[in-house]
Amino acid sequence: MDKKTPPTKIDTSAKKRRFVFVLLPQFTLLCFAAAVDALRIANRMAGKEIYSWTVTGEGGDTVSCSAGTQFKLDSDLPELSRDDTLMVCGGIDVQDGTTKRMLNWLRREARRGLRMGGLCTASYTLARAGLLDGKKATIHWENQDSFAEEFEDVILTKSVFVVDGNRMSTAGGTSSIDLMLTIIADDHGEDLANAVADQLIYSSIRTDQDTQRLSxxxxxxxxxxxxxxxxxxxxxxxxxxxxxxxxxxxxxxxxxxxxxxxxxxxxxxxxxxxxxxxxxxxxxxxxxxxxxxxxxxxxxxxxxxxxxxxxxxxxxxxxxxxxxxxxxxxxxx
Incomplete structure (x- = not known):
């Protein structure tokens, strides 16, 4: 913690939250990095660890993002806690990473009642697992047509991000920041969320009412x-x-x-x-x-x-x- 930056006043009644990021092959680096960095900065601005995270994926070894960079995974699809928040990170050719084993694991963990989100194209993976049926969701605009054709039971929107009960989804890119700022505000108050946005030089925080494409x-x-x-x-x-x-x-x-x-x-x-x-x-x-x-x-x-x-x-x-x-x-x- 920088001595010149005093901790931001937060809601101390909230429990420490752990995020489990599931990296699919060819995931979009920006959506993952934006989400993790928002959590890192929240810890820094709060002056203590209010968020932790782990990175997992099928195989538990390494996975490459769409930019070609390889990431070391912490584990191979572990058994989670009901208090965990699971975020699946998708990218290009998301269908290939949506394997039978991945779908079965997601369904099993969903039965525990934990919160789940799909970043970028990973809404497809959650929908294939049947975890978005009857829920509002969003996905990157380039995948909207195919998603709407394949998943008629999902209420597809064009929003930047969507939170519907214990299911979340984003449209990709910087929309991960908007979702994380919303989560931080819900957990610890608007002051901390605004402090994180300032650190990210993120001057226009979007809500779930904002659409993802330019006019x-x-x-x-x-x-x-x-x-x-x-x-x-x-x-x-x-x-x-x-x-x-x-x-x-x-x-x-x-x-x-x-x-x-x-x-x-x-x-x-x-x-x-x-x-x-x-x-x-x-x-x-x-x-x-x-x-x-x-x-x-x-x-x-x-x-x-x-x-x-x-x-x-x-x-x-x-x-x-x-x-x-x-x-x-x-x-x-």
């Missing part, structure tokens, strides 16, 4: 209310696309005016922009789910597999079947 105007670099409104409608109706004439009518424009608006600001027609949105969702589903190509086509508003394949090839220079095959080959190497 449409920020994403496209254009602030035009009618254009944003049309894009919102497109994103909300991928499975059943809306015609340009209906989109134009909804925002009080003619079809020709809508065409000019898209050409001016996005250098493409509304039809082309809509098609790119649908193909991007299709690519996510092909890479992240076991859905058949036909079902992917239907989920993205294509009436026939042949039309879907033709549009996909024109945009990505490969067919949906080859895309899935090459992805599977990369994972098996």
């Amino acid at each position: 449409v105007p920020t994403r496209i670099g254009v602030r035009h209310p009618k254009l944003s409104q049309v894009i919102h409608m497109m994103e909300a109706h991928v499975e059943e696309p809306i015609s340009p004439s209906v989109l134009a009518s909804e925002v009080g424009m003619s079809t020709r005016q809508l065409e000019r608006l898209f050409r001016r600001y996005l250098n493409r027609s509304p039809k082309r922009y809509y098609m790119e949105l649908r193909l991007q969702k299709a690519r996510n589903l092909l890479m992240q789910t076991d859905m058949s190509v036909i079902n992917v086509a239907l989920a993205c508003g294509f009436a026939s597999p042949s039309h879907f394949s033709k549009c996909y090839r024109a945009h990505y220079d490969t067919t949906p079947y080859r895309e899935r095959g090459s992805h599977a080959t990369r994972l098996s190497v």
Whole structure:
């Protein structure tokens, strides 16, 4: 403890809490590091150890994050205490790390009644274990489409993080900080949480009401209310696309005016922009789910597999079947 930094006043009635971080292969380093560092700083600012943590994973040896750095694990999926808080850390290709043994272990530990969270893409792992059924949850925006298709019993949100009873989830990246600050505030008060945020130079603490993606105007670099409104409608109706004439009518424009608006600001027609949105969702589903190509086509508003394949090839220079095959080959190497 730095002598110039006096301990922050905390709620001394709260018990010391242990976090168990489960690192899946190819986990995202930022989501893990942000969570651990928030706990470390909380201890420093409190002037005593109010949080401890251990790192585990299947095999109990080492695991690599998506950046390639290897981490030494403390144990191999141990038996936990009911008072522990378990955090699963996911990243790219989370399906590969979601093994039968991992799922069985998570289910066993969940029966003890302990709190569990999924950081970044690890909501997928908790959902596969059936631990998010009937619960609100979130996951990284890139995995939202595939998650929604696979887990109908989970109430998926676009929030930065979600706490629903004894289940927690984050969208990845710095959202781990927001969740940890919420936990610290609940455990020891707002003063300590704010002190931790200051140490992290984290000046804008988000709540579970904040959404994870940038607003449409920020994403496209254009602030035009009618254009944003049309894009919102497109994103909300991928499975059943809306015609340009209906989109134009909804925002009080003619079809020709809508065409000019898209050409001016996005250098493409509304039809082309809509098609790119649908193909991007299709690519996510092909890479992240076991859905058949036909079902992917239907989920993205294509009436026939042949039309879907033709549009996909024109945009990505490969067919949906080859895309899935090459992805599977990369994972098996």
